[in-house]
Each structure stands twice: as C-alpha cells, then as structure tokens.
Amino acid sequence: MLPVWTLVVPALIGLWALSCWLYDNLKSLVQIVIAVLTPFFVPAESKTLVERFGKWAVITGSTDGIGRQYAIQLAARGVNIVLISRTVEKLMAVANEIEQKHQVKTKWIAADFSQGRPIYDKLRRELDGIPVGILVNNVGTNLDYPDDLDRVPEDKLWDVIHINIAAATMLTRIVLPGMKQRRQGAIVNISSGSELQPLPYMTTYAASKAYIRNFTLAMQYELEPFGITCQLVSPLFVTTKMNNFSSTLMKGGLFIPDAESYAKYAVFTLGKTKQTTGYWSHGIQYCLIRLSPEWVRTLIGGMMNKSFREEYYSQSKASAKAH
Secondary structure, three states: OOOOHHHHHHHHHHHHHHHHHHHHHHHHHHHHHHHHHHHHHOOOOOOOHHHHHOOEEEEEOOOOHHHHHHHHHHHHOOOEEEEEEOOHHHHHHHHHHHHHHHOOOEEEEEOOHHHOOOHHHHHHHHHOOOOEEEEEEOOOOOOOOOOOHHHOOHHHHHHHHHHHHHHHHHHHHHHHHHHHHHOOOEEEEEOOHHHHOOOOOOHHHHHHHHHHHHHHHHHHHHHHHHOOEEEEEOOOOOEOHHHOOOHHHHOOEOOEOEHHHHHHHHHHOOOOOOEEOOOHHHHHHHHHHOOOOHHHHHHHHHHHHHHHHHHHHHHHHHHHHHO
C-alpha cells in the first residue's frame, strides 16, 4: 500500500495549481463585482474619475474606433480631454463634438507616431503645464492583412514598432513625473488578446502586444508605491478599421462588439481592476483561450490568419472586378 503522503502531496499541488489558474483568470471579474457591490454594503461617497485621478485625460489614436469612444466616455464623466492623432480635420471634429455634448475642455495635438523619436519633443512641449490624470495609450496599427513576414513592406514593420511599442513607452515616460509628484493618476494601456501567444502571419503585431502586456504588468509594480493605477486592457475582436481585412469580423456580433459598446464597458472598469479584456464576452473568450497550451493557441491562430488572408484576397478580387 502506498504511503498517504504520495496521494496527499500531488492532490495539494493540483489544488494549488487550480487555485492559481482560477485567480489569474477570474480576478478581474471578481474585482469588478466587488467594486459594484461594495457601496450597497459599505456606504461611502464614491469618488469620480476626476477626484480619483485628475482633471485631464490624454488619449492617443483618439479620432477613430476605441480611442475616440474612450475620449467620449471619459468626457461624459467630466474629464477634460487631450486628443492626439494624425489628422487635423478629424481632431477638430471630435473636439467640437465632445465640447458640445459634455461641456468639458479639450485640446488637440496633431502627431504621427510613425515618425518615431522626433515627435516626442513636440508632445512634451504641448503637454507641459497640463496636469495629466489619465493617459490612454490606445494608438496602434496592424498589418493590412495577415501575411508572411518577408512579404510585409518594411515601412509597415517600422510602423508597428514605432506606433505600437514606442508610443506607449514614451508617452508614459512623459507624463509620469507629474503623476508621481501629485501621487495620483492612471495609465491605461490598450493591448490585445493576441498578447497571449505567438501569432503566425501577424507576427510583429502580436509581438508588439506581448511587449505592452509585459510593460504594463511591470509598471504596475513600479507605480503602486506612488498611488498610480496602471491598467492593462486586452480586447479581442472589435469592429474597427484595424480589422477591415475581414468582412466577417466587420459584421460584428455577440463576441465582436462595436467600438462604442466596447468602450462603455472598458471605461467602467477603470479604477476597479488592473487587468481586463474590457468587455464581458471578451472575458469569457480570454478565459477559454487560456485553457489550451500555447502551442495549440499558436496553431489555431495561424490557421485563423490563413483563413483571413484568403478572405482578404477574395474581397480584393471582387472589388477589382467591380471596378
């Protein structure tokens, strides 16, 4: 007969592993539920985002998609908005819309993050004197469609590096001294579900999001002593122009929300959890994805992107025939 410890020890190890997995996958949901229910059981005056983090929010990539909707949702909560994007006409339009609907102050800065290091001196000057309470590092770019690395234009590869990696890093560096001095603030880094595994045919995009994940989790540790929130937001598919290589994705659905629906949920999580997918159905998907080992996720991701590439080719041929 086997000694009792040979049964007990493996059982305890298994219980510990299961507990770690449940905590890692459900902590965001639990934190949000606690935040929602606490006021009913512990009466207290709930702080607004302005009171908790500050009067001004900076949002990059703020004239389209998720970034635009983040700006609108934060403005609806009384936060003044700094819009950073490339196109002056779009910046002016979004700024006017926000001011008229929500009676907050706005400022816009035209900046093309694909230009690399030279633009950050300008951004530093433009943001000087603004007490930035919330920074939303949303700006990002993707490949035009899934493809082999050696077939992707070199300029596009540099764009992914400059826009997806450098922008979040350098904007965080610019606003941190003020936040630390005030011991108040929030940095929201928009990543992607592709952070979970290597993603064939979208190699550099997924790698850039893995960087954002690691960067954010490390910054959480660094900034906790200063009372600064650093939130990782990892959406899955949303109907934005970043996914317009696939008409299937752009149709949307229960698990593929539009940017407005997504941002309403995502902004709600700010201050309630440090790590989230930002949307309830994405949370379910994220949890299920992590059930499988990395090699399986990579294999499925590669097959999925091959399918998207074929869909893109079909769409392009159909469009060419139509013209």
